Amino acid sequence: MAAPGMTKTAWKLQEIVAHASNVSALALGKSSGRLLATGGEDCRVNLWSVNKPNCIMSLTGHTSPVESVRFSTSEKLIVAGSQSGSIRVWNMEEAKIQRTLMGHKANVSSLDFHPYGEFVASGSLDTNIKLWDVRRKGCVFRYKGHTQAVRCLRFSPDGKWLASSSDDHTVKLWDLSAGKLMAEFTEHTGPVQIVEFHPNEYLLASASGDRTVRFWDLEKFQSVGCMDGEVSPFRSILFSSDGGCLFCGGRDTLRVYGWEPERCFDTVSVAWGKVFDLSICNNQLIGVSSAQTNVSSFVVDLHRVKMTGSGSQGTLPKETPISQPNPAISSLRRNYERPSTTCTNPKRVSPTSDDEEKESRAEIQNPEDYKEIFQPKNAISRTPPRNSEPFPAPPEDDSTIIKEIAPVPEAVTPVAIPKKNSEQLQRPPVAASTPSVCLDPPASPALPNNPPVISAARNEPIGLKVADFLPVVKGSSPTEIVDEEAVCQIRKGHETMCMVLTSRMRNLDTVRAVWSTGDIKTSMDSAVAVNDLSVVVDLLNIINLKGSLWKLDLCLTVLPQIDKLLQSKYESYVQTGCVSLKLLLQRFLPLITDTLSAPPSVGVDISREERLMKCKLCYKQLKSLYGLVKSRASQSGRYGSAFRELQLLMSGLE
Template sequence: MAQTKRAWKLQEFVAHGGNVNCLAMGHKTGRVMVTGGEDRKVNLWTAGKPNCIMTEQPNPGDFESLLSLAGHTTAVDSVRFGHNEEMVVAGSVSGALKIWNLEEAKILRTLTGHKSSVRSLDFHPYGDYAASGSTDSTIKLWDIRRKGCIYTYKGHSNPVNTLRFSPDGKWIATGGEDSLIKIWDLTAGKLLTDMRLHTAGVNVIEFHPNEMLLASGSSDKTVKFWDLETFQLICSTDQDASPVRSICFDSEGACLYSGVRDYLKVYGWEPTHCFDSVPIAWGEVADMSIAKNQLIGASFSKTNVSTFVIDLSRIQPHGGVPHQEGGPPLSSSHGRRSFLTERPPTQSSRQASVPKEDETEPVSLSPDQEDRESVADIHNPDDFREIFQPKHRIDRSPTRTQEPFLPPQDDGVFPEPEPVRQPAQVTKPSTNASKPRVKRELPTTNRTSQPAQPPPAVRPVVPEPTPIVRAPDPPAPVEPSVKPTPPAQRQTSVPGVNPNDFLNADAHRVGDSQRQMTEEMFFDEGSKSHDVMSKVLSKRVKDLQTVRVMWTSGNIKTAIDSALSMNDKAVTVDVLNILNAKSGLWNLDISASLLPHLKDLVSNKYEEYVMIACESLKIVLRNFGPVIKANLTAPPGIGVDLSREDRYRKCNGCYKQLMEIRTVVDKKCALAGSVGETFRQLQILMGALD
């Protein structure tokens, strides 16, 4: 029986501490997977192994996570691998995007601009751009190198559920909850066409790998095929029993795999034909990929993720028993043109135009940058290096042909489980496969030491990852028997500087025997210069604990007033961050209390404080702007109405504060980048008060 099995469950494991919200497979190797969840983490996995490769730095609680400034501060709602699996982008409920460089295991970019949750993501075929679709019904095109939004496409009337770049990188296809498919021209920045024949929300779209053909799956339970030369419908499948959640073309483009509830359907087109239907208990499949003549599907439910394997050699049209007798023959081409996928010599090419040294992102981060950036917590270093880190620096080139990162003893095929001992057979190969990998990774010593003397032509292309790896290490080498080098000895080689001028004269008379420091003495000396910062942070934690006690007891307004009375901007920002994540907590009382403090924060020198204050102002203007205007412009009532007078007083106070803030906003609209765009959005929202 095992020899005729066409599909089986590979594994099931707990992926997050909260519910899993999104999942994506790596489509180059088909063996890696990224998940995002309610716990605000982004985790990486290898198929067949229940151990996480990498996760964002953990954020244990609301207040602790705001203090750490590492990773997303709200639930992760969408994830996507880069085409070469060298990057991952994750979008959150707050509308922020974070892009991870997997080779260096650090956050490459943080991008803000969407007003609400990010539903869909994709990377440009050439890697320097990304696109995102949001529940705010907009699509944004991002320049990864310059950290900014290039263009915002507006046209959908409901959330954008899915988007994909065309293989030549000139178009973006988007599908929305409004049942529309739109094709956008990136060069012209305009809409090319609408395709309107779906009768429910479009959940997924994919471009054919070889032809100008687009497939779309919808909640109307059909898959439709579209000709991209005429933008006309070619054909549509019969209505299935459940919505279509995931589709992918065969690697040769011979057929389309469609994932519906507990079934895999295999379709041909022109005319529509179902080659095969494979029952498999994966529920609502989230994503599928093809690896070594096997299709890997993944689904999630609550905190768990499950993966499944379908043997493509045992299903039609590749093999097995035909699903329908007398079906049409398989055809690989239908006379349509192909996309020109050869990369043009543009400035977006990393290979064609290498950034100058002064344009390259610095490796050593300033203190302000370190607050905003975070490195990854790598749980399985051997697996991580095996899959994501290249063996040579030149391998990071996006135009270089790379083989899948698979162990030499692993042929990349998942074996069928035995009928009785399925869990043991699934987990055993992953355990055994990890042992020889340590021997394979022995040359990584040479690889990590290689950047000391890199070829001159390669150095500008790839920033050194060494400082990121060694950043936490300086205290480690200090042992009781180690004699630290005095500062005078380290600085004597600097011309024109006499270190003795900066040192206590008594220090030079101390003998070598007295210069030896124990580990405790070393930390005591080092902590003296950090006493002030330690006191500040200790006070901040104590203040936040006080606020938290009031907050959890249900006195939110009292907790906010208490935080404001502490006269500490950091505490105020921490409270605002929580309120921004839970916009339903705002009311006129809270708005009236916070607006005077928001006026100070929008003029603050710290960009993070400014952005959080602007987000709070957006919530106030969206939720209470119409209420404020209606109360101020309403005719006076007849008689005495205390509740109306109280509401009028609050609205009038909020209006005066907003007008004062408006003068600051108008001055800052000329700023460049995401900050300037945020102020311009505020200016538009404030215009509704006129």
């Protein structure tokens, strides 16, 4: 409970049992402030109306704990990411699964919806950021640059930028239409938990594990303020509707900050523990937190909170639209230019298959609340409920908190999703901190044996433009434009690709002619001679299947190629290099070290001298490789463990 005299400023609204197991993700609807999504270790996503005890809808389909959830701007769609790396999008108005997105190799730790369309951004512990177009059914960009887990993603209010924060202590800003890194902020000294765009101005806020909150000017790309000295890091931040201040949720505390100059306007004690998300509704700040299976919601009356430096309270205008700047607030920098066009209904996607409907369902638990929220009479021009009364405060002398226990849906038996073959040929990705572009094969009509599961394993340009991230102008014919673009993209680069594949086929024929003689060493020499690393990879993938094919002579040829493979940007090349080096170390490292440490022989032994010379050359190449393996062993992601295993095998070289 809040302290006496503070009851009317901050109070606990309710506590519910949200899941049958621990709660692992929370998200509030930002438009209404009255919708709450919870994700749990029971692999479910449950939907609630704030201050009501019963679950409205339970969403099933994930077969591993839910790690992140996020509402779309209209609160019509909800997306959830799991521990296994899969992402699911549900349509809450139609009460059904809309898309399943596959492509991440680790936990999906962050999600966000684009403000003007069915784009979803996802960040993962695999350090990758992916941008998905649900209508086109594919991953349209993959952003590489972070070296550790991506913790938060946010689209800018005009929909043209994407901000990302990571455990690598950095905040990055990406230009979506240009497909490139715009800026990188490195002043934080701890993991950056969350980022948030100012609703109107070119300003970004970030909160870090180093217990600081920083403000970044997005015109000059520099820091314009830093609040430090907090007792604990902030888990959630939110700009006020007019952008005049920043609310920061810490342990049992709400702080209100300003910038230029940076200062704290107010501090409010709220017994919410670690607050996971914040939203604003009717001049009230809503905060949600969790403890094991329970979720608690709290209210802070913003009329009683100082939000300016003048000492006045409750300066937030009633129901100020988030998307419109407040002329009363003087702006020090440029404002976002939002398009004046009106969004038409998005292109209808094909229905899900029978298989996916069995695995992923939207089960309505409370029909009355569901109908009231998602199927109002004016469904065509639906907006989330905003005009309801503020949440009432308990009496000042009431020291009790009513705990409402909601019925939790019975646990669903996980359904195994059939795995697809993810080993596909890839083009070399671009340099670090730059985005690579992904394209999936054309989607075929949804059939029972072909569920609409979206994977992201290939890198091909699809030519996104600024218009892709803006609302569709009324009167346009999106179907014709999409078809035109599709044909154009199919034709683009076709001749170049044919030339590349023809050249590779010619090189493979050359190596195959030598391979038919049974001379493995000469076959590898010919693969190296054609100067095509993809041919070397193809040959190594065959040789790796049978360890008896490896000889000391072959090691001399392969080791320089392994050096190139381990430094390649191809994931498949790195994998082949790791497997080859592991086989080589297991079979030949003891021989090499024993030969080099043996005492000199008496007399002339030509074969021994030749073996000694080969071992010396191999040892020299392994020593140069050891530095590379050691530097990669500390990295996170898919191959960090593989490099650590190689480091252990090569420890004898020291």
